[in-house]
Amino acid sequence: MKELRYIKAINEALHEEMARDETVFVIGEDVGAPGGAFGGTRGLLQAFGERRVRDTPISESAITGLALGAAMKGLRPVVEIMFADFLPVCMDQIVNQIAKARFMFGGQFTAPLVIRAPGGGGLNAGPQHSQSLEAWFAHVPGLKVVMPATPADAKGLLKSAIRDDDPVLFLEHKALYASSGPVPDGEHLVPIGKADVRRAGTDVTIVTASRMLQGVLEAAETLAASGVQAEVIDLRSLSPLDKDAIFQSVEKTSRLVVAHEAVKSFGIGAEIAAMVSEEMIDVLDGPVVRVGAPFSPVPFAHESEYLPNAADVVRAVEKVMAY
Amino acid sequence: MKELRYIKAINEALHEEMARDETVFVIGEDVGAPGGAFGGTRGLLQAFGERRVRDTPISESAITGLALGAAMKGLRPVVEIMFADFLPVCMDQIVNQIAKARFMFGGQFTAPLVIRAPGGGGLNAGPQHSQSLEAWFAHVPGLKVVMPATPADAKGLLKSAIRDDDPVLFLEHKALYASSGPVPDGEHLVPIGKADVRRAGTDVTIVTASRMLQGVLEAAETLAASGVQAEVIDLRSLSPLDKDAIFQSVEKTSRLVVAHEAVKSFGIGAEIAAMVSEEMIDVLDGPVVRVGAPFSPVPFAHESEYLPNAADVVRAVEKVMAY
Amino acid sequence: MNESKPITPSSPGKTSKSSASASGARRNDDGFLDLHYSMLRVRRVEERLLQVFSEGKIPGFIHVSIGQEAVASGVCSCLTPADTIFTTHRGHGHTLAKGMELKPFMAEIFGRANGSCHGNSGSMHVASKEAGVGGANGIVGAGMPIALGSAFASAFKGEDSVTVAFFGDGASNQGTFHESMNLAALWNLPLIFVCENNGWAQFSAQKSYMKVDNIYRRAEGYGMPGVFVDGEDVLKVREGMQQAVARARAGLGPTLLECKTHRWFGHFAGDPQKYRPSNDLEQSRNIDCIANFEKFLVDSEVASREQLDAVNARLNAEIDEAIAYAEASPSAGAGQFLSDVYA
Amino acid sequence: MNESKPITPSSPGKTSKSSASASGARRNDDGFLDLHYSMLRVRRVEERLLQVFSEGKIPGFIHVSIGQEAVASGVCSCLTPADTIFTTHRGHGHTLAKGMELKPFMAEIFGRANGSCHGNSGSMHVASKEAGVGGANGIVGAGMPIALGSAFASAFKGEDSVTVAFFGDGASNQGTFHESMNLAALWNLPLIFVCENNGWAQFSAQKSYMKVDNIYRRAEGYGMPGVFVDGEDVLKVREGMQQAVARARAGLGPTLLECKTHRWFGHFAGDPQKYRPSNDLEQSRNIDCIANFEKFLVDSEVASREQLDAVNARLNAEIDEAIAYAEASPSAGAGQFLSDVYA
C-alpha cells in the first residue's frame, strides 16, 4: 500500500490502462503537454505521444461526439471535461447520442468510452464551476455513473470504467484532488456497481458518495461519542446502484440517512430514500432523512454556509434516532 | 366554457398575452408562417407581424441565449423548442445561464422568459423524440417547471408563465395536442405552483402529472369498481412543487402512489415519495409505491409495452392497499 | 476550386460492388449503370415507403429524399464497405446507396425484431455496421461530431478508410457544424462533409435561416477546401467526391462538399407543404436527376431503354420481397428491447 | 475591408464620460486622455488584484487581462452607458472600461454583500446594469448568444443602442460563436463581435486549436464584415470599433472585429505558465500598449509626463479607497443568497 493523492491515483490509472491497451486514448482541453487543468493527464503525452494524447479546441460537443464515433469503431476514448459544469454544453452528445447508441443501433455498435469531469464545491469557484449534477445522469438509461470518494477508488474505478463496454461518466471531485489515501500496489480494480461499507455500525445507516463521505465519517465519530454507532455506506457507483448493499445495511440498522453535496430536491438521495421507504417499510424504525444543499446555485462567497456538512448529518441522524 | 384542443388552448394563450403585452414575442424554428411544428404559434405572424414572431435557424443555443439577453433587457420571450428531447442541445444556456442569471447578477437582471417544449411518447417517434426529462429541470434552482395535463391548464399556466418574472420551462405533451377539454371563457389564469385535485377519494392518493393523468383517472375508475376510492392529484407544476396539496390528501388517505411517464429511477416520483415518506411516516399506512417507465430509452416500436399505463397504476394501488 | 469542371463520359471512376454492375456493363460504362441502379433503388424504395406509410403500415414518421438521389448515389459510389457514413433524419437514400441490404432496412422501418436495430429506432436511426452506415440521427447536426470520431479512428489505426458526414443546409447553422469543421481541418482527418443543400429546413426556406447562399464558402474559415457541385448531376457529384476522397485517403485532410439539390416532397411523409410557394415546388419537380441521367445513358448508348426498364423491374421485385419480408416479420418479444440498453 | 488604415491623431473620435476628461484635456486631445485613463485604470486595478490575490484576500480564482488593455479601452470608448457589453472570465478590463464603479466591482471580487452581485458570483460573473455590463461569464462562448438577445432588444424597441460580445480566440471554436454569428448577420442585429485574440486558450497556443491564424476571416461565411486591427494600438482599435458601431447604429448590422493582442500573465492568477515558451512570454511583455500610447501622448504634446503621473497617482488613490471599502464591507447575512434565486 502506498499513499497517493486522488489526482495522482487517477493519473496512475490512465498510465496503466494506456500501457495495457493500445486502443485507449485520452482527449480533452489541455490534456497534452500541460497535463490537464488539474494534472490528471500529466506525463501521458511524454509516455504515449500525440497520437494517443489529444489536445483539443474548446469544443465540448465535438470532443464527446468524436469519442462516440471512435468508440463505435473499437477505440476506448477517455474524455476529460474540465469541469462537470460544462457537461451541459455537450449534453446532447452525452444523452441523445452516447447513452443511446447501443440501444438505437440494436447492439450493432457499442460506446466503450469514459467521460471524466470534476464536480462539486469547496474552492469558491462560483455558480458555474461548482455544481453536482450526478442526479441527471443517473436518470439516463444507457449511461453508467461513478463517483469515487477516495484515491483507491478513483484509481480502481477508472481502470474498470476504461475496460467497461458501456459509456461511463466518471465524476471526480475537484476538492478531493489534493487529498491523500492508501492505494493498493499492483493491479487494482474496483468493480462498477458495488458500494463499500466505510464504517461498520448497528444503529443507523448513512448512505453517501464522493466528498460528502468526509463529512459523514466525521459525523459518525461525533455520534459514536454519544453512543450512536453509524454504518457508513459509500455508494461509489450511482448507476448501476448497489441496492443490495444499502438494503443489507438497513436490514441491520432499521434506520437510514442519505447525505450528498448536491441540491437536496430531486437529488440522488430522493431515489434511495424512495426505494428503501417503498421496499423496506416493515424494517424501518423511522423516516429516511435526507441531507443535501439548499435550493440555490452554489454561491461564490457563501460556500461554507451552503455546502452540507458533518453537523447537518448529525442533526439528520438525531432526527431518525428520535423514533 | 368552450371545448378546445390542448394545442389550440396554447395558441389562444399566446394570442392573448401578445395582445396584452407589447414586450412578449415568440421565437423558434418554424414558428412564423408555418405556425410551429405542431401548430402552437398558428396565426401569430398574421396577427403580430415579423417583429414579434421570429423564425430562426436551427440553432437552439443561440435561440435560448437570445431569449435570455432580451429578457435581461425587459422583453418577455416565449421560446419554442420543437421537441423536449432537443433541450439537451441548449442545456448550458438553460441551466448555466438562464436559470442562474438573476442569482449570479445579484438581482440586477432578471430572466422573465418561457421555454415551451413538447415531451413524452405515444407517437412512436423513437428514442430521440419521446423523452420525459422533467426531473432534470426540477433539480435546477432558478427555473420554474410546469407540465399541464389539460387544455384549460395549458392555457392558464402558459399565460401565468409569460407573466412570471422568473424563467419557466413549459413542458407540453405531444400526445395531448389533439386531446380536447373545456376551457373557461375570458381571462383564464392558473397559478404556477398549485396542484389540482382531479378526483376526490378517501382510500389512496395518486399523484401524477401531464399525460399520465389519463391513465391514472382510468385506473381510479377501475379501482372504484372494486370499492377503492382514489384521490387523484395532478401536480401541474413541478417547481415549485405544491407540497401542501400532496400532504393534505395523504393526511386524508394515508396511502400514496406516484405515477409518471418518465423513467422511474431518479424520476420526479422519487422526490415526492421521499418527501412524504420522510415527513409523514406517522400518517402512512403503507409504502409509497412509484409507477414509471423501465430503465431504457423510449423504444420506437415497443412504446405500448414501455409506457406506464392504467393497469400498472392499479397494480401499484393494490400493493399499497394490501397494507 | 469552387466549381467542379463539367463532366465528361470519360472522367475517371471506380466501379462499386452493387449487383447491377454484372448485368450489361460495357467498356465505356465507367460505373454509370451502378450509379443508375443506385439512384433508382433509392427512389423506388422511398416511393414504396410513402405508399405503405399512407396505408398506415409504418409507425411514427418518415422523411424521404426523393429528387435528391444523385447526391446519395454520387457520393457513395466513391466509397468502399470499409468507409463509414453518418447520416440524418433524411437518410434512407444515403444508407441504401452505401449498400445496406433492403430486408433489415425495411424490417427496421416497420419496427420488427429482425430490423437492423431490432425495431428500437425506426426510420430516423437506421444503421448497418456491415454496410458502413454509422446511423441516421434524429438530432439535427449531431452526426458531424460522431463522424469526426470515425475519421479519427481510421487515422489512429493507420487505415486509409474515409468517413462521410451527410447534413443539410439547415444543419449547417448548428454549432456542431462549426466545431466539427474546425477540428477536422486542424487534425487533417479523412472526413468529407457532404452538405445536401435542398434549400429547405423543415417548413422554412433557406433565406430565412442564413444570409449566405452557399455553405461551401464557410470552409475557408477553418482552413479546409470548400467545393460546390450541382447535386442534380450524379456525375458532377461523383467527380467532386472523388477528388475529396482522394485528398482524404492521401492524408491531406477533409473537404466540405456542397451539393445543390431540391426537395420534391414535404419535410415528412404527409406534410401538405402549405408553407411552400407552388412555383418553388414546381421548379423542384421539373428537375429529375434520374430521368436526366437515363437520357444521358441512352443518348450516349451506354444503356438501352430496355436495359433500364429491366433494372427497374428487378428493383420492384426486390422491394416487393423486402416489404413482404418486413410485414411477415415478428415484433420483438416482450421486454427484449431492455437487453439492448447495456452491453 | 480587412485592415483598418493607420491612425492619425486627427481621426474622428468621441469623448467618453470618464473623470479624466475634465483635467487638462486639450484642443487636439480627441479623447486621448480618456483612453489613457481607461487603460491605466484597468492595469492598475488588475495589478492590485494580483497582489491582494497573492495575499489570499480573494476567494476562488481570477483571470487578469494585463497587456490587453488597449482592446477594452479602445472598444468601450465608442460606447455609451445605453450600450451593453457581455464579457468573459477575463472581463475585468472590459467591465471597468465600460465605466463600472470600482467599489461594487471590488466588493464583488472580495465576495462581500455590497458587491454588485451580493458576493454570489465573484470575478467571473461581475455585472453592472447601471454601467451596461451584462455580465462576465464562466462558460467559454456562452456570452455570445446572450449578447444576441441584447442587440435584438435594441432593434425590437427601435433604440439605436448597440451590444458588444467580447470573446477570445479559444472561444471562437465553440459552437455558440457560429450560431450567434449566423443569426446576428441574418437579422442585421446591432451587435459587434469583438474577438480578443491573445494567441492562447488557457494552457494551449492558438495553433493547437485552430488551423487558421485569423478569426475575422470567418465572418464572410455568415455574410458579415470581418475586420482585423492591431489590438495593441488603442487608436486602431478605436477606429475599427467606430466604424463597426457606426454600421450597427445605422441599422447595417453586425461586425466581427478581431483585435490581435498578447497575454502578459498566466491563464489565472498564480499560473506558473510552465507550458509557455519563454520567448513567447518575452515577446508579449515587450509590447506595452500603455507605454506606447503614453510615449505618443508626450511626443505629440497631448500631455506632459507630469500630467500622466498625476493621473496615475489619482488612480492609485481611487484603488486604495476601493480596496479598503471592499475589505471593510460585510459578508452577506446568513441565507441571504437564497433570496436572489427567484424574483
Ligand SMILES: Cc1ncc(C[n+]2csc(CCOP(=O)(O)OP(=O)(O)O)c2C)c(N)n1
Ligand atoms: C436539434 C434539432 N432541432 C430541430 C429538429 C427538428 N428538425 C428535424 S429536421 C429539421 C430540418 C433540417 O433541415 P436540413 O438540415 O436542411 O435537412 P433536410 O430536412 O432539408 O434534409 C428540423 C428543424 C431536430 N430534429 N433537431
Ligand SMILES: Cc1ncc(C[n+]2csc(CCOP(=O)(O)OP(=O)(O)O)c2C)c(N)n1
Ligand atoms: C465551455 C467551457 N470550456 C472550457 C472552459 C475552461 N476555460 C476557461 S477559459 C479557457 C480558455 C479560453 O481561451 P480564450 O477564449 O482565448 O480566452 P482567454 O482566456 O485567452 O482570454 C478555458 C478552456 C470553460 N470555462 N468553459
Ligand SMILES: [Mg+2]
Ligand atoms: Mg435542407
Ligand SMILES: [Mg+2]
Ligand atoms: Mg485567448
